Amino acid sequence: KSRSLRSIAGASVDGASVPASRQSRSFLLRPSGLPPPVIVASAGADMENGGIPSSVHATVFKQSESLEGKGHEIKGYDFNQGVDYPQLLKSMVSTGFQASNLGDAISVVNQMLDWRLADEAIAEDCSEEEKEPVYRESVRCKIFLGFTSNLISSGVRDTVRYLLQHHMVDVVVTTAGGIEEDLIKCLAPTYRGDFSLPGAQLRAKGLNRIGNLLVPNDNYCKFEDWVIPIFDQMLKEQTENNTLWTPSKLIARLGKEIKCESSYLYWAYKNNIPVFCPGLTDGSLGDMLYFHSFRNPGLIVDIVQDIRSMNGEAVHATPRKTGIIVLGGGLPKHHICNANMMRNGADYAVFVNTAQEFDGSDSGAQPDEAVSWGKIRGSAKTVKYPMHPLGPWLSKRTPNSRGTHEPVIKFILELERVGSSWCLWCPIGRLR
Template sequence: MTSSHHDLPSSLETAVLCESVKMPDDAPFIRGYDFAPPASSSSSSSDAKNGAKTGKSGGGICYETLLDSLLTTGFQATSLGMCIEEVNRMLRWRLSDEKRTTTETKEGGEENTFEPSRDDLLTDEERSEIRTKIFCGFTSNLTSSGVRETLCYLAKNKMIDVFCTTAGGIEEDFIKCLAKTYIGDFALKGADLREKGLNRIGNLLVPNDNYCKFEDWLMPLLDKMLSEQNEKGTHWTPSSFIKRLGLEINDETSVFYWCAKNDIPVYCPALTDGSIGDMLYFHSFKNPGLIIDLVKDIKNCNDEAFLVKQPRKTGLIILGGGVAKHHMANANLMRNGADFAVYMSTATEHDGSDSGARPDEAVSWGKITLDARPVKCYVDCTIGFPLLVSRTFAKPGGDWVPKKA
């Protein structure tokens, strides 16, 4: 170590001015977005290597570059940047990236031929069309919020293969087709709101009349579903129940309308934990006998992952925690883990809850594969998820492309 402090005691110099290891030349360094107008139209070579470009479009702010600079900003910005990278890896993968497994070379160069698998019999073009199967679990507050529009975009464009949410996540989507949810304030007093017939979800307000409209819409449908059960032998599960509601609402602003139209399964193991449960309870007095089979749906949900055999891959996008998070992760346990995983949540792991658990805990259970590179970002999903989607699924010229018809 070279130092001008020759008069310092050696023990002090060692403690305070100990020599650093040399960082690799290509090590990423911290650099955020530069809002100042660039001196020239091109970024320096060091900026380009670091991935934190400062170029503007037409002299204004380049929001694509701003979002890309998250990766080298540090703290949760870097975690969000890593989530974006992981989702793009998820979108980029194709079965054609994997070697065919029909032959294996033994010692001495002799080939050992196996019975070809179904995937090995596909043409190169067919293999290039097979992509990651993406599971998305999200909490109910996200359809209450404006993240509903982001989820609707994903469902409309068939970008997610399997959804899972809670009862609130289902009903709030349909309720918004019938009436509006409003901006309120976290500090509004519950007692005052109760007297006014207003329900508070964080800083959102939902008039009680919205739930009355939901009841008026849902009750006749429950009568029809019971009639079909009794007369036609229709076997209802939570997912088929949700699909039926999606078709009945017939509203293009609805997440679950698009799921129904595009045959995207939606699982909700806690279907009764919300207004839908209230309606089913009330219906049991008026017209009892409707059966919704949860056991059938746990088979359906687990098969969504179990039947995706290696080398095919699955990916998890988990927004928030609770039952939706665990249901998607546990389904992937049936295939020995998801290959890609992104968690986005404000929950922490100090209390041992599954909601706050980091992805590495899921690795210990076999819900994420040993060689995966999962990422968790500690961020409110109303901020983080639209930003993530803007640089992944919705990125112009990005890695997601529609499947061939």
């Protein structure tokens, strides 16, 4: 547009011929033999702008508000500096598009990890303990982690296990598949397949497909052989000791019994991190409970106790802030957000999923929709991102972690083994 206006500015106001350079181009657009067009300035033309109407000039060359110092200049990583992964991650903020959302997600997770009660002003109505500097420095943000079962089916399970092993989250919510797949992998492996493998052929071979992953049906037979005796023992304890089982108590028992360090449920049990699953029967675990109800009926699992416990995790978090990190959508996302509504909303939220909001689904809803329900505070730091930004966790540990740890500065790019697009961005190393 500006080039066209400047060419007009070079024309004669009195109808003289267009410069030769313009004539040659003009003849290409007209029937042969016609003379060059005559350009006449309209009324009100600004003679100082070469005859361009002042309204046109003002519209096209509208003066900009200065953005200097108000935001990140768009600039990518310079690989001439070598491959510095922390700096590469840091550059995401200024790269633009979804890379900037990744940078924002890392920033919000860092804020969750860094927050201490000591950062806040002392409230007038706080207890004497809450006024003590040592106590205030020890109080951290309470982090709720939610994820869907496909992540545990994939190699992201190992990342989740790391977080639970080193007590980097405080509460977990997942689906039934997120429970059973973790346990089944301790009994038999999952393999890489292909998204286009024909279902009928796989069924004939006893192979179950999860995206591009294959789970032999024998794995579920092994799971049944392992879990049914545990249900028998739980029923015995219910009968003899009046034990009242809930989904989270059942899950903790399975984590105790699996005795496998590759299991995130094992580490959740070891570190006393509650794992909630209100949809416990929606999967193979539900199948096992169904079969058990015929063989040895009577086992009761009370979901009402768990909703009180889950909501209590948020309600009684005070004076801590709360942070939400949800990988995927559906039940885990809503259950965590709804619990935080009981405390007038979470203080931080990172949603990682590929769902869209246009169908009205909770999975695809933007964080601001949760603000309207009181599930996230209006002042909260939030971001929605369609990938997996777990890097900020993985180079730091809480004081009660075991052993020493040197930060590993590298990317996990083993997609052949992982088999999940969620791992395209799964950096190791803290963003600073």
